[in-house]
Amino acid sequence: MSGETIYKGNKKILGLTTLSFFLTFVVWFNMAPFTSTIKEALNLSKEEIGVLMSINIALTIPARIIIGMLVDRFGPRKVYSSLLIVMSIPCFIFAFGTSFMQLFIARAFLGIIGAGFVIGIRMVSEWFPAKQVGLAEGIYGGWGNFGSAAAAFTLPTIALFIGGENGWRYAIALSGLLCLIYGFVYYRSVQDTPSGKVYERPKRNGAMEVTSYKSMAGLIFMTLPLYGILGLLTWKLSNTSLINSSLANTIYVILAVIYLYNVYKIWNVNKEHLKEGVDKKEQYSFRQVAILDFAYLITFGSELAVVSMLPMFFEETFELNIAQAGMVAASFAFMNLVARPGGGWLSDKFGRKKTLMILLLCLSVAYMGMSQINSSWPLVLAIILTMTCSFFVQAGEGSVFAMVPLVKKRLTGQVAGMVGAYGNVGGVLFLTVLSFVNPSLFFMTIGVAALLCFIASLFLKEPDTAEHSSIVVQDKAGKEAAM
Template identity: 65%
Template sequence: MDGGENGWRYSILLTGAASLIYGVFYYFSVQDTPKGKSYKRAKRGGTLEVTSLKDMFGLMMMTFPMYGILGVLIWKLATTSLITNNVAAIIYGLLAIFYLVNLTKIWTDNNEIFDKEIPESEKYSFAQVAILNFAYLITFGSELAVVSMLPMFFQNTFNLSVIHAGMIGSSFAFMNLVARPLGGFVSDRFGRKKTLLFVLLCLSICYFGMSMISAKWPLILALVLTVGCSIFVQAGAGSVFSFVPLIKKRITGQISGMVGAFGNIGGVAFLTVLSFVSPSIFFRVIGIVAISCFAIAIFLKEPVLQENRLIADKKEIKVGSAARGFDRV
């Protein structure tokens, strides 16, 4: 067997073996919560819990891209003749049915908002989740897309060998080792909203800069800009997930799943754009989306810990009780 021809097979095999070994280690080494903390299970499985009618409609709207992006993948398969148009039409119909079923489930699972008043300690704003969805779409989503095309971009732009272009392309993902946890650390230290806004602004500037890379550039300068862009991309992803556990603790897993899904949606969406335009325009499009996300993220609010909400509720109860007592006097 030739290593050059089958290298990708060995790479995937080693990745699978490492994942299997780590999965066994994880199962026997990790517990749901730290000692002294109780595990709070979500009230129900299935759709995400919302606390207002406005949030319910917001959830319905934000669910559509998950099915829409699958439709895009089916369309790409049909245009490349990997599946027939008849098969594609059937799958489109199934996706539409699944989406309608999901909308129905969202409505039925959350109809309690019509029957009783939701306590303040249980309320949260789904708009926060929606903004984080878009932020993860531009951070992790653009990372997936750029990692996929960067070796080809450097190979064609600077006439590099496949190996050298691949090594430069891998540098974009390699920075995850430090940049992603750094984004979370800086968010904890200096504020989540400020950090995310700063990262999105720098990210847009970096992508606009990458759109201007050409063969006339020194390779080292293009590499420095690429690494700098990757740092902000991955720090942004870490900053997004510094928000997630603080929105509503009991449904952190469901919120994490939805936000994470938008990263994959972004990857497919940006690569679809690349199939129609040049790499320069591709980077420019990501920069425009990043600056748009910056404008939306201005409306983010620093999350309030669940414990603080409970304390506030208790204070309101005490004040209300004292007022009733005063009225009786």
């Protein structure tokens, strides 16, 4: 059976899965266009609105880890369909909520839908050969990510069309309804792998498999920031009137206990096979995962942070009105449509390590350049530099996920989950930095972090695409054969 035959139908799967991701981002960001409307309609304080915006990403971090494990175990078809269907429930609750607490609970659970990205990474990697997976993952990530911009453009229009004081509620509910319907459509329209290809599953469940004691220590260490960032969010909320110190301390203790339990699971899952010794062909370097974590923290993390602050930055620096500043910020997100697939294509064409290194170095220089922007600059030059920086950031994201599926096939969901979670960690971390420094130092901090990541990327190993292009199929006797 030829590789061309095995992968027949891959464009259909890419399109259907990208639409799934697109809808998750529409729902995940369906509050953003109506922030001021919701604040006024429910008489919420500025602090309460801030909490709703923060909690929207809090559970996404652990959810990406958990969803990564589920997709490796049960397959992307079941997990993506279930996520779309189940997450429509908190979307409806949020749409028709009448109190802050109802909105808070709904928004917290809606953060889980942001983990949908991880599922598609595994699905797309199953349907495309290694030499094409970078471009395919880039299209999936870039066009799916556009769902956040689509929500900003379409939902207010729908609300105006419906009219009345509850127009915003029906617009948000409509996004949930689309999610619900498409969950069933997706389940009936896709399969986890091409016909005849075996879906490789982890040999053990509950934590990521590693292949050396050194890697296990690395996994334990790299898991700590995922809980630390939730502690940081708790600390930020404790500085408001919404969480008192007693509740904050309780949350810290809970996070510490969960982390220690996670450490136990890592040990329990890996102790036996590490003691027996891991066959060389089964080994992989966790260092690859750690460096990709750092790279996505820089790329996607900085994108999250910059998109949040860019309108105000241009508004204050160049005395633009809100609409003009918003257009500049939106253009940063629009670049995803081209840049992220471009980063994946460059990785397929010229090598994954080399491409990622060049993009990290370029975005480091670009962010350092942005740190020098002030009111004396021509506006056009500032926008050109911002767009250039945006291209390197999002191409870098595409380059990261051109490599993720090639670390270890049967662990792709978990690797993608961890790398994706670090992207959210970066967003929270950089926004926290911004709360203490001016925009110039904020951009410089990201630039220096990107330079450090460039140095770390020197220790990446170029994936063997020939090794990952072998396809396991079942012959007529039911025996496995590699092609």
